[in-house]
Amino acid sequence: MPELSLDELKDKAKVIRRLIIRITTEAGSGHPTSSLSAADVVTALYFGGFMAYDPQKPHDPDRDRFILSKGHACPVLYSAMAEAGYFSTDDIMTLRKLGSPWEGHPNMRRLPGIEASTGSLGQGLSLGIGHALAGKMDGRDYHTYVMLGDGEMDEGQVWEALASAHKYALGNLTAIIDQNGYQQTGATKDVLDLTEFQPKIEAFGWHVQTIAGNDMDAVVTALKAARGISDQPTCIVSQTQKGYPVVPLLEAEGDPNYHGKPFSKKLAEAALAIIG
Amino acid sequence: MHLGEVSGLSMGAATRDAFGEALLALGAINKALVTVDGDVGNSTRTEPFAKAYPDRAFNVGIAESNLVSVAGGLAACGKVPVVASFACFLMDNAFDQIRMSVAFPQLNVKLVGTHAGISIGEDGPSQMGIEDVALACSLPGVTVVVPSDAACTREATRACIEHDGPIYLRVGRGKVATIYPDGCSFELGKAITVREGTDATIIANGLMVAAAVDAATLCEPLGISCRVIDLHTIKPIDRDAIAAAAAETGAIVVAEEHLHHGGLGAAVAQVVGETTPVPMAFIDVGDQYAESGDPQGLLDKYGLTAETVMEAVKQAHGRK
């Protein structure tokens, strides 16, 4: 399991953001902004020493798990996994093309290392509970991380899952909410305002931290703190910007959410220049 | 090569666009009409209605089971709720709510599933509604409608909203060929004979009607005269049209953009078996999930083409 320094992690997040933009622009469809907001957390998980995994042994029963419940953000997952050595960066350039296993949403039957087939929002946390329960049954000490969208929190199943994870005191489970402020048709505060997340989820018996999720220092600190909790499930409310760090470009385009829209070649160039 | 091109059919609008247009127009006439959305109104095309009638449009968030039961409550109070989401999320995610809040109490809810079939393309299998017709048809008292082109969808939307009772209307994401002129006649439960023929019948719905028309064209030089029937209403099914086609042409091919089990093919086969058994063949997605890819490439790869329908006609006709 790679354990990069803070500066290296920040550089790695840039590499991953560049890949996200390149593969979705090449595909001509997909969800770059949903992927960009989540890039710091996903980078920290795969490269900050928080997950034990071996790309050569994707089914190792002791591996730590990452489930991307907001499956439409899979460009961030594919990019991180390519950097981690599961497959090559050339491979993921085939994103969404006929025959490519790098589908528009994650498909665990076609790509070893993908822990769950997602794309219908609301199911990933329950799947994560299954992994966490199995880990306890089998006496294995792996950890399961699940990333959800803030719009995804609208789904009732998520709250059913929150309740049952507490029942089984799943200290081996961490939910991360990518609170980027937008869902498909607008700002989450306008579509269905569920904030503040922290007191609500605490009321379900979880340990909750609210952090600046596009700040690598804060992300690493929070993930460390979560690993220190063993008697209850932990949640990180990761406050991010959808499209970070190229939001000004999207505002100039008149659509700061930019949900499910790839960047044009020109916009991609400008975005890559900002990321550096 | 788009479906319908062999027969010179031009490309028209997507059926979801036609649904959205018709809904907007009906909003002016029917003040009881309301929409219940699950954060996908810009995809399902309920958005223009919601913008025009904000007091009659509810967006309850990404919560399909909630939105179906909310619609049940609205219908119980005399409103005419239109619940639109992706076909898969609506039918699959909220199935028990559809059962208990709509079908069992026979409430006047209009369920609209968009992004049906594999032709949605790149978003892939998790977003493809291919079980939806089977689920909808399993529900007693629910009318199930799958229109084939934009003109027909506008009329179907009107008919579905005027009908008093639960409806499932299925529409697609991409542009489809034009089969009918604007303002075409449309009656729920009444099949449309798109083309006359004597040697075999192709029964289709959705975008496969254009493929059926093409297949009929391809069969002409083979000396097989094909009738083409647009069976837009799967439930209640037009038994007379099916029985007559079986009796008069002696072979039936069914073509649909759905899984093999529980769709149009199964529904037609039941009627053929009960009335006039004849050789049948089926063109559909099979018993499998598809994958991501461009819409045309997917239709080709999964065998939803004029050629596969033509081969099925040859096969069924050969068994007469």
Ligand SMILES: Cc1ncc(C[n+]2csc(CCOP(=O)(O)OP(=O)(O)O)c2C)c(N)n1
């Ligand atoms: C069950 C379900 N309903 C609807 C959708 C369509 N959909 C895809 S992404 C999305 C918005 C998600 O918002 P959020 O969870 O905040 O993710 P973000 O894109 O902001 O990261 C919606 C409604 C879906 N994928 N699944």
Ligand SMILES: [Mg+2]
């Ligand atoms: Mg969001």
